Amino acid sequence: MRTSRFAxxxxxxxxxxxxxxxxxxxxxxxxxxxxxxxxxxTVLPLAPNITELVAEAAGADRLAxxxxxxxxxxxxxxxxxxxSLPLDTETVVSLQPGLAIGSTDVNAAEAADGLAALGVPTYxxxxxxxxxxxxALRTLDTLLATSGGAPAADAFERRVSAVQDAVQxxxxxxxxxxxxxxxxxxxxxxxxxxxxxxxxxxxxxxxxYPGEASQPSDEAVLEMAPEVIVVLIEDYDPSxxxxxxxxxxxxxxxxNSRVYGIDPDLVxxxxxxxxxxxxxxxxxxxxxxFAAGAA
Amino acid sequence: xxxxxxxxxxxxxxxxxxxxAVATGLAVAASLTWGSADxxxxxxxxxxxxxxxxxxxxxxxxLRVPRVVLALAVGGGLAVVGVAMQALVRNPLAEPxxxxxxxxxxxxxxxxxxxxLPAIVSRTVxxxxxxxxxxxxxxxxxxxAARRGPTLSTTRLLLAGVAMSALLGSVxxxxxxxxxEPDKLRAVLFWLLGSLSRARWETVLAPLVVxxxxxxxxxxxxxxxxxxxxxxxxxAGLGVPVEALKRTLIAIAAVATGVLVAxxxxxxxxGLIVPHAVRLVAGxxxxxxxxxxxxxxxxxxxxxDLAARTVLPGQEVPVGVLTAxxxxxxxxxxxxxxxxxxx
Numbered sequence: 243m244r245t246s247r248f249a250x251x252x253x254x255x256x257x258x259x260x261x262x263x264x265x266x267x268x269x270x271x272x273x274x275x276x277x278x279x280x281x282x283x284t285v286l287p288l289a290p291n292i293t294e295l296v297a298e299a300a301g302a303d304r305l306a307x308x309x310x311x312x313x314x315x316x317x318x319x320x321x322x323x324x325x326s327l328p329l330d331t332e333t334v335v336s337l338q339p340g341l342a343i344g345s346t347d348v349n350a351a352e353a354a355d356g357l358a359a360l361g362v363p364t365y366x367x368x369x370x371x372x373x374x375x376x377x378a379l380r381t382l383d384t385l386l387a388t389s390g391g392a393p394a395a396d397a398f399e400r401r402v403s404a405v406q407d408a409v410q411x412x413x414x415x416x417x418x419x420x421x422x423x424x425x426x427x428x429x430x431x432x433x434x435x436x437x438x439x440x441x442x443x444x445x446x447x448x449x450x451y452p453g454e455a456s457q458p459s460d461e462a463v464l465e466m467a468p469e470v471i472v473v474l475i476e477d478y479d480p481s482x483x484x485x486x487x488x489x490x491x492x493x494x495x496x497x498n499s500r501v502y503g504i505d506p507d508l509v510x511x512x513x514x515x516x517x518x519x520x521x522x523x524x525x526x527x528x529x530x531x532f533a534a535g536a537a
Numbered sequence: 538x539x540x541x542x543x544x545x546x547x548x549x550x551x552x553x554x555x556x557x558a559v560a561t562g563l564a565v566a567a568s569l570t571w572g573s574a575d576x577x578x579x580x581x582x583x584x585x586x587x588x589x590x591x592x593x594x595x596x597x598x599x600l601r602v603p604r605v606v607l608a609l610a611v612g613g614g615l616a617v618v619g620v621a622m623q624a625l626v627r628n629p630l631a632e633p634x635x636x637x638x639x640x641x642x643x644x645x646x647x648x649x650x651x652x653x654l655p656a657i658v659s660r661t662v663x664x665x666x667x668x669x670x671x672x673x674x675x676x677x678x679x680x681x682a683a684r685r686g687p688t689l690s691t692t693r694l695l696l697a698g699v700a701m702s703a704l705l706g707s708v709x710x711x712x713x714x715x716x717x718e719p720d721k722l723r724a725v726l727f728w729l730l731g732s733l734s735r736a737r738w739e740t741v742l743a744p745l746v747v748x749x750x751x752x753x754x755x756x757x758x759x760x761x762x763x764x765x766x767x768x769x770x771x772x773a774g775l776g777v778p779v780e781a782l783k784r785t786l787i788a789i790a791a792v793a794t795g796v797l798v799a800x801x802x803x804x805x806x807x808g809l810i811v812p813h814a815v816r817l818v819a820g821x822x823x824x825x826x827x828x829x830x831x832x833x834x835x836x837x838x839x840x841x842d843l844a845a846r847t848v849l850p851g852q853e854v855p856v857g858v859l860t861a862x863x864x865x866x867x868x869x870x871x872x873x874x875x876x877x878x879x880x
Contacts, residue, residue: 425734458852459846459853461573461600465573489595492592492595
């Protein structure tokens, strides 16, 4: 898998170098064939994290439009909007992007094929692990014939390593990362969020569940006895968790006032700001590692 | 029914009654013992008696016991409301949905939950209030549409209820679809498919009281209900105050459905299937039908919830999904075994 991606990159680079105008094709993360006739003038991101990745790699002026749920970076406010779920095909086609780029966690392959049939080549990224974010940044350099992605990817990887080094000496606490506080939606062991908790120096309790997502019961949480609870809600008020789940007063995380909130966009969007999410998570799990004077 | 019901059924109702009691006892024990946390009977027993580690006591007393009570209350309540609806419209397909109460409650709840309505007091209070208000509004509208001068037309009531359900179902779907908070959608869906996971001591009281009052009220009305099922005119001829009875049944159904949907989401199927199953097995006289339907509904939902909590380890399935999956084969089997007594 890895080698084929490198081969693809090498091929793309070679292609861009020797035959900039020869029509050809590329393969996306699903192995779909995407016609590629040189870097397009404008691209259309079909998911918010793709918007952020494109803006990082090539600048917001290369965007033909953004979806209704996009909120970042600030430079996108004046762009045309379209609905991404379900995909507003008419608007997408009318914006005439040279390429549409989606993410498999938001966009279905069928929707992408539908766009392609209407003459909008559509490339899908897949984000299974944290390393897929820098990889996507580098791929975007090739797709958009730009050069902002590689340095951004390098910086991303350096910051991941820095976090790992900082938390490495400390014991990993038992962490419960929740998407919502009312019905306990959480991630599963196959999600990049589970890896994010590990990288931040925590033990992700919902790794006992297979797949991308899980929904632990109150009983299961009482048994897991998390030492830290992180809810993907900005400025989260811990008393809300107790209002929804009164029995949680007995959990170590609640007893030791270690229930925190994080801006969900920093964790649930696999984009360039995921590193900010990782750094915040690490600071919450290991304040001792990031205190002034810590090595 | 060609022959007298008592002679046809013989001792069967007694057997059914004893069977329901034993099965409910076993189901309660199983529900307290099994769950996502693997405690085992010994630890559950000592926790019930107030011993053992604090976590065990929390799981048993604050999570499992209230949940068992809620399952029994909601299942029993939905089943007797189904009995009331079937007597009211004399249509075997009637159930709590028929007045639009279920869809009204879920529309109100979804509107509040997704941030379209302001919160009063706290979220735990506001959601049931919004759901009950939605149920009331829906029923009042259906009631107004079905009135024709002083009388209430059953056919119009059915049609208005079905239309209202369709409208409010669409409202729920739309607010869910257009919600500014996309991450809440799965939670709403879970709630709309029914779930007992919100059971706590403070939230089980209202459904328990409402269910028991519905049971008592309908049981007291057993004789008029028997007469009503023979037809409105014959019943009126025998001195039953038909219009007043119909309004009473509507009021019971509206309040009970609103409160039950608010506490456990929309759990379909119980109000439809359980009364029919009881009729097939234990006869159609309301003096027996009402209490047996309550007991059967309570047992049925308790078993469905037990499956919901244990089928995926450590995770929950919406109980409304399981009421259909567990209920249909059971009902078809009963229909095949005892169906000869039906028309």
